[in-house]
Amino acid sequence: MTLELRNITKQVAGVCHIKPTNLLLKPGHFNVLLGETGSGKTSLIKLMAGLDPVADGEILMDGTNITALSTQKRNISLVHQFFVNYPHMTVFDNIASPLKLAGISGSELQGRVEEAADILQIRPLLARRPQELSGGQQQRTALARAIVKQSKAVFLDEPLANLDFKLREELREQLPVLFAGRGAVVVYATSEPEEALLLGGETALISDGRVSQFGPTSELYHRPNDFTSANVFSDPPINAAQITKTGTTAHLNLETSWELSGEAAALRDGVYQVAVRPNHVAPVQTQTACVPLTGTVLVTELSGSDSSAHFSIGEDVWVSLAHGVHSYEIGAAHPFYLDPSKCFYFAADGQRVA
Amino acid sequence: MARITLSQLRHSYLPRPTGPDDYVLKDIDLDWHNGGAYALLGPSGCGKSTLLNIISGLLEPSEGRIFFDGRDVTELPPEQRNIAQVFQFPVIYDTMSVYNNLAFPLRNRGVDEAVIKDRVTKIAEMLDVTEMLQKPAAGLSPDNKQKISMGRGLVRDDVNVVMFDEPLTVIDPHLKWTLRSKLKELHQKVRATMIYVTHDQTEALTFADQVVVMEDGQIVQIGTPVELFERPTHTFVGHFIGSPGMNILPCTVQNGQALFDGHPVVLEGPIVAGPAEQSGGLTQIGIRPEFITFGETGVPATVRKVADIGRHSVVDTLVGEFIIKVIVEGAAPAQGSAVHLRFDPSKTRLYRDGWIATKEPEAAE
Numbered sequence: 138m139t140l141e142l143r144n145i146t147k148q149v150a151g152v153c154h155i156k157p158t159n160l161l162l163k164p165g166h167f168n169v170l171l172g173e174t175g176s177g178k179t180s181l182i183k184l185m186a187g188l189d190p191v192a193d194g195e196i197l198m199d200g201t202n203i204t205a206l207s208t209q210k211r212n213i214s215l216v217h218q219f220f221v222n223y224p225h226m227t228v229f230d231n232i233a234s235p236l237k238l239a240g241i242s243g244s245e246l247q248g249r250v251e252e253a254a255d256i257l258q259i260r261p262l263l264a265r266r267p268q269e270l271s272g273g274q275q276q277r278t279a280l281a282r283a284i285v286k287q288s289k290a291v292f293l294d295e296p297l298a299n300l301d302f303k304l305r306e307e308l309r310e311q312l313p314v315l316f317a318g319r320g321a322v323v324v325y326a327t328s329e330p331e332e333a334l335l336l337g338g339e340t341a342l343i344s345d346g347r348v349s350q351f352g353p354t355s356e357l358y359h360r361p362n363d364f365t366s367a368n369v370f371s372d373p374p375i376n377a378a379q380i381t382k383t384g385t386t387a388h389l390n391l392e393t394s395w396e397l398s399g400e401a402a403a404l405r406d407g408v409y410q411v412a413v414r415p416n417h418v419a420p421v422q423t424q425t426a427c428v429p430l431t432g433t434v435l436v437t438e439l440s441g442s443d444s445s446a447h448f449s450i451g452e453d454v455w456v457s458l459a460h461g462v463h464s465y466e467i468g469a470a471h472p473f474y475l476d477p478s479k480c481f482y483f484a485a486d487g488q489r490v491a
Numbered sequence: 492m493a494r495i496t497l498s499q500l501r502h503s504y505l506p507r508p509t510g511p512d513d514y515v516l517k518d519i520d521l522d523w524h525n526g527g528a529y530a531l532l533g534p535s536g537c538g539k540s541t542l543l544n545i546i547s548g549l550l551e552p553s554e555g556r557i558f559f560d561g562r563d564v565t566e567l568p569p570e571q572r573n574i575a576q577v578f579q580f581p582v583i584y585d586t587m588s589v590y591n592n593l594a595f596p597l598r599n600r601g602v603d604e605a606v607i608k609d610r611v612t613k614i615a616e617m618l619d620v621t622e623m624l625q626k627p628a629a630g631l632s633p634d635n636k637q638k639i640s641m642g643r644g645l646v647r648d649d650v651n652v653v654m655f656d657e658p659l660t661v662i663d664p665h666l667k668w669t670l671r672s673k674l675k676e677l678h679q680k681v682r683a684t685m686i687y688v689t690h691d692q693t694e695a696l697t698f699a700d701q702v703v704v705m706e707d708g709q710i711v712q713i714g715t716p717v718e719l720f721e722r723p724t725h726t727f728v729g730h731f732i733g734s735p736g737m738n739i740l741p742c743t744v745q746n747g748q749a750l751f752d753g754h755p756v757v758l759e760g761p762i763v764a765g766p767a768e769q770s771g772g773l774t775q776i777g778i779r780p781e782f783i784t785f786g787e788t789g790v791p792a793t794v795r796k797v798a799d800i801g802r803h804s805v806v807d808t809l810v811g812e813f814i815i816k817v818i819v820e821g822a823a824p825a826q827g828s829a830v831h832l833r834f835d836p837s838k839t840r841l842y843r844d845g846w847i848a849t850k851e852p853e854a855a856e
Contacts, residue, residue: 174663271535301534301690303731328664334800355799370801373668416802436672439716440693441733442781447672458802460781460820462717467679 138164138199138289140185140322145194147180147346154180156347157194162290162322166338167313169354170326172369177346178326182292185324187211198289211290214283218295220275222267228254228278229263235286253285256315273304284315290322297332309335330372334358342369364487367412373445373456377412380482387411387477390451395428395477401491409490410483415445415458417479420465426474430455434465448473492684493559493651495523495546500555502541508553515541517708519555523686528678530687530699534731538708539688543656546686548572559651572651575644579657581636583643585629589620592628593642600647614642617677634666641674645681655687659694671697692732704728720779722840724847729777735805735816738783740776742841749841751776752811754790757836760850765843775842780805780816782838785824789831797823808832 140162147155155177162168170178183189185196187208196204203211214235222231232250241249254260257277267275276296283291293312297305313336316323327333333340333354340354342365350357350366361367368375380387385402388394389411397404419426432448432455439445444463447456448471457473465471482491502516511517515538523529531539544550546557548569556565564572575596583592593611602610615621618638623631628639637658644653655674659667675698678685687698695702696716704712704719704727711725712718723729729737742751749756756776765772792808792815804823808815808830815832824830841849 273535302692302734303534303690303736306734306736331800335798335805337798355801358799358801372664414802436676437697438668438671438675438693439696441696441720441736442779460803462720 138320138322139197140290140324141197141200142185143195143197145184145191145196147184147189148192154346155184156345158348160341160348160351162324163339164320164322166323167316167336168322168324168338169333169336169340170324170343171328171330171333171340172343173328176328176343176369178328178343179294180346181343182215182294182324182326185290186213186215186292212288213290213292214286214288215292216276216279216283216294216296218298220267220272220279220299222275222278222282224267226266227263228259228265228267228270231267231278232263232281232285235282239286249285250281253281256284257281257311273300273308276300276308280312280315284319287319288321290324291316293323293325295326295328298328313337330358330370333370342366344369361481362489364410364412364481364483364489367481367483367489371414373415373447373458375412375414376418376453376455377410378450378453378455379408380411381408382406387480389430393428393430395475397477397491399491401480401482404482404491408485410485410487412481412483413475413479415456417476418455418457419474419476420444420446420457420459420463420471422472422474423476425478426476428475428477430473430475431470432473434467434469434471437465437467446471446473492525492682494525494561495521495652495684495686496558496561497521497542497546498556498558500542500545500552500557502538502545502550502552502554514553515708516545516552519710521703521710521713523684525560525684526682528675528685528687528698528700530689530695530702531705532689532692532695532702532731533705534690537705539705540656542705543654543686543688546652547574547576547654573649575647575650575653577637577641577644577653577655577658579660581633581640581661583628583636583639585627587628588625589615589628589631589639590624592639593624593646596643596647610646610648614646617645617680618642618673634662634670637662638670638673641677645677645683648681648683650683652684652686655685655689657689658687659689659691667694674698692734696732704731706731721838722847722851723777726775726777726842726845729779733779733781735780735818737777737779738815739842740778740813740815742774742776744774744841749774749776751790752813756790756834756839758839758841758849759837760852762841763848763850765848772844774848776834777840777842777847778834778838780818782835783815783817784833784835785817785819785830786833787831789833792830792832794824794826794828794830797826799823 142158142160144157146157172178184191195202236246259277337354340357341348341351344365350362358370380389383406385397386394387397432450434446434448436447445458446465484490497519500519501514503514505513533539545552556563594607597607689695706727712728719732726739740751742749792810795809796807798805803818803820806817806823
C-alpha cells in the first residue's frame with residue numbers, strides 16, 4: 138500500500154489554499170502532518186480522503202489513480218478531532234457500522250467488532266451508548282470503527298486534541314501499536330511538535346498551505362532545510378536573530394560573539410539569520426552551552442519537569458527551556474548561555490546554509 | 492478580593508447517597524488566601540468542575556460550608572457572590588465593539604463612564620488589545636476573542652474572585668504559550684484572588700503559586716509546582732505531573748528494605764511504620780524517569796523502545812514484565828540492548844496504598 142500525491146492543489150473561490158504538493162506516503166509507520174492551526178493539514182486530509190476535490194494534480198493509491206473516486210470508493214477511514222459516533226446506536230453498533238455497510242454479518246461481524254474493542258479496551262462498554270461514555274471512551278469507539286474496517290488508508294485528524302493530557306499520553310503510546318502490521322497508510326495531523334516526535338515515523342511540515350519539508354521525523358527536527366521548517370518544529374518558537382559573520386566569528390551584538398566551526402565557518406562573510414532552539418539556551422553554564430547572553434526576564438513558565446524563561450535582549454525576545462525547576466526573578470537581569478554547536482544559520486532567502 | 496475557605500465540603504448528585512462512592516466530592520477542606528494564584532488540576536471527572544460550581548454558587552453542596560472573608564456564602568445565589576468567570580469558550584457580544592464588550596460588566600453595575608474608560612484602557616493595555624478597542628468583536632480570531640473574555644473577567648476591581656475554567660482549550664498551541672504567560676503577568680499586576688481550573692499540568696504549574704491536585708473527588712496534594720514534581724505525596728500526583736510521569740513499580744518490604752523484582756532498592760529515607768506492612772497492603776516504589784541513569788551496575792533491564800523527542804530521548808526499558816521509562820540527554824542505548832538502571836536514592840520514594848511512606852532525610856545542619 139502506498140498513497141501518492143502528485144502536484145495536488147486546492148483552491149477556494151480562486152484563492153490557493155494548498156500549493157502544489159507532492160508526497161509519497163508509506164505503510165509501516167505514522168505519516169505525520171505537522172503545522173499550526175490553519176496551515177492546511179485538514180485541507181490536505183480532505184483532499185486525500187476525497188471529501189474535497191483537488192483543483193489540479195493526481196492522487197494515487199498503490200499506483201492507481203483515485204483522484205476521481207468518491208470517498209466511499211476509496212476504502213479509507215477517518216477519525217476527527219471531535220468524537221463522531223452515532224448517538225442512537227450502542228458502542229457495538231457504532232463499531233459494526235462500516236462492516237454492515239460492507240455486507241459482513243453474523244459471527245464474522247461479532248468477532249471483528251470484539252477484536253477491535255479488545256484492542257482499544259472498550260469491550261465492557263459495547264452495550265452502552267456514546268453519551269454514557271467519557272471523552273476518551275468516545276474517541277476509542279471512533280478509533281475502533283476506524284480499525285475494524287481494515288481500510289487501505291487511515292486519516293487521523295488531531296484525534297487526541299480534545300482529550301485530557303494524560304489520556305492523550307496514553308493513547309499516543311497505543312496508537313502506533315494499534316496500526317502496526319495492518320499494512321494501511323496512516324496519516325496523523327497534529328499541531329504539536331512533541332507529539333510528532335513521540336509518534337516518530339515520517340513527518341511533513343506544513344506551513345501556509347505548503348509542505349516545507351518531508352522526511353524521517355527526528356531528522357527533520359535535527360536538520361531543518363529552511364527557517365520555516367525549523368520554526369514549525371519548535372514549541373516554544375525557535376529563537377532567531379541576525380548575526381554578522383566576519384572570519385570565523387559570529388557577532389550577535391557588541392557584547393556577544395562566538396567562534397564558528399565546520400560549515401558555518403566556511404560561509405562567506407556577511408549577515409545571516411541564526412536560530413537556536415530554546416533547549417539550547419541554558420540558564421546555567423555548561424561545557425557546551427557556553428556563550429553568555431544577558432537578558433531581562435519577562436515571563437517564566439513551568440511544566441511538570443521543565444522551566445522556561447522568556448527574556449529580552451534589546452528588541453529581541455528569547456526563550457530558554459531547561460530540565461528541572463529553575464527560579465527567575467521577573468524584570469531582573471539573568472545570565473543565559475547559548476550552545477553554539479546547536480545553532481542553525483540561514484541565508485536571506487530562508488534556506489539553511491549551516 | 493477575598494480569602495476563600497471551603498470547610499468539609501461533600502457533594503453527591505444522588506438524592507440519598509449511601510457510601511463514599513456516591514459522592515463526587517469527598518471531604519474538601521481548603522483555605523485560599525486573598526490575592527493568591529491557585530490552580531485546581533485533575534483529569535475529567537475528578538470533581539474540579541463541581542467544586543468550581545459550588546464556589547460560584549451554581550450548585551449548593553450536599554454538606555459543608557463556603558466562606559468569603561469569613562462570611563458564610565453557602566446559600567447565596569451566584570449573582571450575590573460577586574465573582575467573575577472566564578469559560579472554556581469565549582463569551583462575548585459579537586455585535587458590540589471590543590471596548591463595549593470590556594465595558595459591559597462595569598456598565599451593568601452603573602459605574603461612571605470616566606471610571607469605565609480608565610479601567611478598560613488599563614485592561615486593554617495589559618492584554619495588548621488597545622489597537623482593537625474600536626473594532627467589532629465579531630471579526631476577531633479565537634485567541635483574541637478569548638483574550639477579551641479574560642479582560643471582561645478582570646475589568647472589575649471589586650470582585651471576590653476571578654475563576655478560569657479551562658480557558659485555553661480552544662487556543663492553538665503556538666498561541667497558548669503567549670496567553671499562559673499573559674495570565675501569569677496579569678495576576679502579578681492585578682493581584683486578585685484567582686482560581687484556574689484545568690487538566691493541563693503546564694497551564695496549572697505556570698499560572699499558580701499553589702496547585703491543588705484532585706483525583707476522584709479528593710484532594711491528593713496541595714503544593715507548589717516544585718513540591719509536586721520533586722516529592723509527590725501520592726502516586727497519582729507522580730503519574731499526573733511530568734511527561735512521562737513517575738514510574739510506579741510494585742515492591743515488597745522485608746525488614747525495612749524495599750525489593751523490586753527481587754532487587755533491593757535504596758530509598759530517600761526510612762519507611763514510615765504503617766498498618767500495611769502487617770496487613771499486606773499495596774507497596775510501590777516511585778521514581779521519575781528524570782532520576783534514573785544507566786550504569787555498569789544496578790537493576791538489569793533491556794531496552795524496548797527509544798523515542799528521540801529532540802531535546803532528550805525517552806527510553807522504555809523492560810525489567811521482567813514491568814516497563815520503566817528513563818529520560819536521557821545525549822546518546823541513548825540501542826533498542827534491544829541490555830542495560831543497568833540506577834535509581835537516584837534521594838529521589839526514590841516508597842508509597843503505601845498510594846500515599847508516600849518514606850521519611851525525608853533530615854536536612855544537614
